[in-house]
Amino acid sequence: MTTMKAAVIGSGIMGHGIAQVYALAGYQVSLYDIKEELLDKARQTIENSMSMQVHEDVLTEQAMQEALERITLTTDLQAAVADAEVITEAVPEVIDLKWTLFEQLEAYARPDAIIASNTSTFAIGRLIEKAKTPERFIITHFFNPAQLVPLVEIVRHEKTSEDIVQKTVSIIKQIGKTPVLLKKDVPGFIANRLQTALMREAFSLLADGVADTEEIDTVVKDGIGFRWAFVGPIETADFGGLDTWQRVMDNLAPELDKSEAAPAIIRERVEKGDLGTKTGAGIYSYAVTSVEDRLQKRDEQFIRLAKQKREQ
Numbered sequence: 001m002t003t004m005k006a007a008v009i010g011s012g013i014m015g016h017g018i019a020q021v022y023a024l025a026g027y028q029v030s031l032y033d034i035k036e037e038l039l040d041k042a043r044q045t046i047e048n049s050m051s052m053q054v055h056e057d058v059l060t061e062q063a064m065q066e067a068l069e070r071i072t073l074t075t076d077l078q079a080a081v082a083d084a085e086v087i088t089e090a091v092p093e094v095i096d097l098k099w100t101l102f103e104q105l106e107a108y109a110r111p112d113a114i115i116a117s118n119t120s121t122f123a124i125g126r127l128i129e130k131a132k133t134p135e136r137f138i139i140t141h142f143f144n145p146a147q148l149v150p151l152v153e154i155v156r157h158e159k160t161s162e163d164i165v166q167k168t169v170s171i172i173k174q175i176g177k178t179p180v181l182l183k184k185d186v187p188g189f190i191a192n193r194l195q196t197a198l199m200r201e202a203f204s205l206l207a208d209g210v211a212d213t214e215e216i217d218t219v220v221k222d223g224i225g226f227r228w229a230f231v232g233p234i235e236t237a238d239f240g241g242l243d244t245w246q247r248v249m250d251n252l253a254p255e256l257d258k259s260e261a262a263p264a265i266i267r268e269r270v271e272k273g274d275l276g277t278k279t280g281a282g283i284y285s286y287a288v289t290s291v292e293d294r295l296q297k298r299d300e301q302f303i304r305l306a307k308q309k310r311e312q
Contacts (some may be wrong), residue, residue: 003026003027003028004026004027004028004085005027005028005029005030005083005084005085006019006022006027006028006029006030006084006085006086006087006088007029007030007031007032007080007081007084007086007087007088008022008029008030008031008032008087008088008090009032009077009080009081009087009088009089009090009091009101009105010032010033010089010090010091010092011031011032011033011038011039011041011042011073011090012033012038012042012090012092013144014090014118014142014144014146015031015033015042015088015090015118016031016042016045016046017049017142017144017145017146017147017148018088018090018118018142018146018147019031019042019046019071020046020049020050020067020071020146020147021142021146021147021175021176021177022086022175023067023068023070023071024050024059024063024067024147024175024176025174025175025176026070027070027175028070028072029070029071029072030072030074030079030080030081030084031071031072031073031074031080032074032075032076032077032080032081033073033075034075035075036073036075039073039074039075040073042073043071043073046068046071047068049145049147049148049299050064050067050068051064052296052299052300052303053303056300056303056304056307058303058306058307077104077108078104078108081105081108081109081113082108082109082110083110084109084110084113085110085112085113085114086113086114086116086168086171087105087109087113087114087115087116088116088117088118088140089101089102089105089115089116089117089118089119090118093119093120093121093122095122095126095127098117098119098122098127099129099130102115102127102128102130102131102137103130106131106132106133111133112136113136114136114138114164114167114168114171115136115137115138116137116138116139116140116168117137117138117139117140118139118140118141118142119139119141120141120188120189120192123185123187124137124138124139124155124156124157124160124185125157125185127139128157128159134157134159134160135159135160135161135164136160136161136164137157137159137160138154138155138156138157138160138164138165138168139153139154139155139156140152140153140154140168140172141153141154141155141189141191142177143191145299145302148299148302148303148306149302150176150177150178150306150309151177151178151180151191152172152177152178152179152180153179153180153182153189153190153191154168154169154172154179154180154181154182155182155185155189156181156182156185157185165181169181194233198220198224200257200259200263201256201257202216202217202220203257203263203265203266204256204257204259204263206263206265207263207264207265213283213284229305229309230309230312265283269282269283277291277294277295
């Protein structure tokens, strides 16, 4: 049996998780970054994540060790992608950086390799503006944490070959993810548009003093989010009655927030350098419970939910 090979370019927040997913699915994975210390940090993060899955009984110790052995860390871009069947770009959202990388990938990669971007910002038409082989470019948008969240949004361009599209969908299913192939390339794709609409209203309720941060988050976690884990918003309308939802939307739509920029509280925190868990302070205080503890609890809950959804 031929060993499948993948490359992930960028070992940061998304890259290490994507590498982990491919490795657990049996791929030999080359994880590239520009500095050894970044790769060492990624390796430790991957080990910690897999250890948590072992602890939650969704992964065996043997499977963990075998997956770790399938991951090669490298600062040699050409070596990383030379034999890869699928290459996932997970570098910062800077278009010139991506264009430079794509030029290198086209030179170094196999002519039949899939070149996928994990971008959540750029349209695929923008990404391939300078590409010599646009037919093999596609977007596979994973969600943070990539190793735990099932969804992967796939966005094609009219120049993307049908073969590349079908292979990509097949690979995403093979690695245990849930692919959604968009029929149109729209800003924010599907998930971030829905997420942003909800967050805009949440921050508006906060600014208006309707409830505090914990209460607003509780409404989502124990109400809407609880239901949406198994029943989507369009299904919810059907289950609740379209006549009912017609009245609800007619009554509420005029009252909803219509701002076209990030809310003031986010801008204020960004200006202060309080960016959330990445800096140790954000909307919430992490003085009592550490960021590490909060993230670990989040991931443990994601693992348990994913296990429940697989068993449904």
